[in-house]
Amino acid sequence: MRKLQFACLASALSLAATSAYAQDASEAPTDGDIVVTANRTSSLLSKTPIAMTAVGGDDLIASGITNPTQLEESVPNLSIVRGNGLQITIRGVTSTDGTEKGDPSAAFMVNGVYLARPQAQEVSFFDIERVEVLRGPQGTLYGRNSTAGVVNILTVQPKFEFGARADVSYGNFNALNGTAVINVPAGETIAFRVAANIDQRDSYLIDGAPNDGVTLNKFKDNKSVRLSALFKPTPDLSLLLVGDYSKVKGNPTNGVPTTQFYSNITSGGRQNFSAPTYLGADPDVARTLSRTQAQQAFRNNEEKGVMGELNYTLGNVTLTYLGSYRESERKEFSNAANGAFSADFAGKYWQTSQEVRLAYGGDGPLQAQIGGYYFKEKSGIAFFLNNLLGANTRFGFPQDPTIAENKSVFGQATYEIVPDLKITGGVRYSHDLKSRVGNTVVDYYDSIGTSYSIGNFIRRQINQNNDAKRTFSRVTWRAGVDYDTSLGLIFASVSTGYKAGGFNDGCEIGKGANCALPAEALYYDPETLTAYEAGFKFRFSPAFRLNGTIFHYDYAGLQLSQLSDICGGPCQVTTNAAKAKVDGVELDAQIQPSDRLTVRLALNWLDARYDEYAPAYNDTSVTPNVRRSVNFAGRALNRSPKWSWVAGANYVLPVGEGRIVFDAQTAARSRYEVTDLANFAYFYQPAATKTDVSVTYRAPEDRFYFAAFAENLENNLVVTGASTGLFGAVTFADPRTYGVRAGVKF
Structure with a gap:
């Protein structure tokens, strides 16, 4: 019911691998506490020494939070905006490359399964158990592309009792969101759960050209269904299977x-x-x-996938297997340059991930886990802009295939050296492969009106081949200490994150026809981050909780993406900025002076700035042109307000x-x-x-x-x-x- 779960806001570190069967995890949550899985095993939020926020499913419903972009007011130093898919920024760390070759800086997951494409991440929040947002690099337990942090959506699992619910909301802009859920046990060992959702609304834009025969509505017209099955023949063995399907339709015009x-x-x-x-x-x-508008825009996409999680416990050891397979199909007609040019996009993607973890727990001082992870993504896309480079031309990027592959092994352990004082250490080795085959082309036709009316093909001009392949390897680690005092938890940590490098459009000189780029212009390096963090989660009384975090980041090799015309037309180019620094303080309090009144307060200070960054440009104001640079040192990183605060009350x-x-x-x-x-x-x-x-x-x-x-x-x-x-x-x-x-x- 509360807009924010301030009891969940706290920060710091530790790779605490608290087992799902450890003493803390078995305690029942009380007074607003919540069980989380930030360490890939269960623990109470108040005992989890990580900078994170957890929002329960009932709180999402009560607050009207139906998609990830609405989480901003619930999570410190978080920004989630719509671009080419979702762009997630946590504490100033972000990625703007939403193309098939780009990677986000924050890992977006559903039930622990990583979703690679930002376009697949604006899922509707329906039948959700909770949302966990981890701030800071999570390179040890979550691995690839978690430099900024992790957003993990956990759906409600089937229960061994009959139940059903329905929720619906309607608002201005013809916004309709409805969910229906039914939970059915089929005996004492198996249960099923079906949830369906409809999510619609009109555009926030006002149509100022009503006579052009083009409508801006509906912006969103999504329908989704999820089927879950839980098989639990014994208390020590469980198998969860989840299948989902979404039809994502609407009008993508939003600027x-x-x-x-x-x-x-x-x-x-x-x-x-x-x-x-x-x-x-x-x-x-x-x-x-x-x-x-040049043409009627529309979106007609499909998202579908299956995942399974197997848990088997033998004594103090738990074996977990988490596997998934997903497919996405995108078909979009849009308008570029605020409607001046028509464009169309078609793409097919699939991804698979397999993870095995072995966790050791119990009542002793040691909690530990080791694991291995495999991920592969493959896509084929074609994006074209009509008449941009002249009448009856299609400037575009047919790319097939683009491949990303990751193999990782990891381990971490927490040891209680004296009562209530624990130390944690963890390490992960990641190996990434990225490759692509494709072209930048200009296709000529005898006539082109819009994407709906394309005439006969005449010829193709290949501006450049977009062929590249790179591998990257990195070790990330984390170390921390936490102490459970009479007031609550105190913790501190040092952790590292890594996001693989990649390549831009083009191919390297000497490696084929139409290859004109030197290696330093084609490839960009990984970005890395080292975070130093300390914090506390105090409960002075049942009526007063106070949480705080202080952190410093050393951020190197920032991957910055922007549009460029070096391809003979617009294309995405990513380069590495030299260095950045991020400092911050996060404070939140929950005060409950009576059983009826709850007051929520939060204050955040963030100083995220470039430390060394001097991009070059051609000064065309002189003849001959001179190569100059702009010094960004001291400038703020994008979407990083220095101050933010929240004040709320619930009566x-x-x-x-x-x-x-x-x-x-x-x-x-x-x-x-x-x-x-x-x-x-x-x-x-x-x-x-x-x-x-x-x-x-x-x-x-x-x-x-x-x-x-x-x-x-x-x-x-x-x-x-x-x-x-x-x-x-x-x-x-x-x-x-x-x-x-x-x-x-x-």
């Missing part, structure tokens, strides 16, 4: 011209960092897309045997940068607040509820992305929304 948010935009290489003027226009004006009013719950919360962020590195344009989002309120009636024993809600009362359009040039656009977070929701369970 407006940059000039609707900013004026006096200066771009191009220069030594100063002059910012544009933020217009602060009326929200209805700012989100109006008046440009005529319960008994009504008969039921109750009315009043909830209000304001979240605020200071100004932060959204730099367009490709054009050296320095956009920013001014300081802003977001206030959410709700009133809920809950029947006795929570048999049913109904509520009214309003979010972003200020109607602030918070900038989530900004760029200039031909393809320049601004994207923004949700405007003011309001509606009703209701649910019933039995």
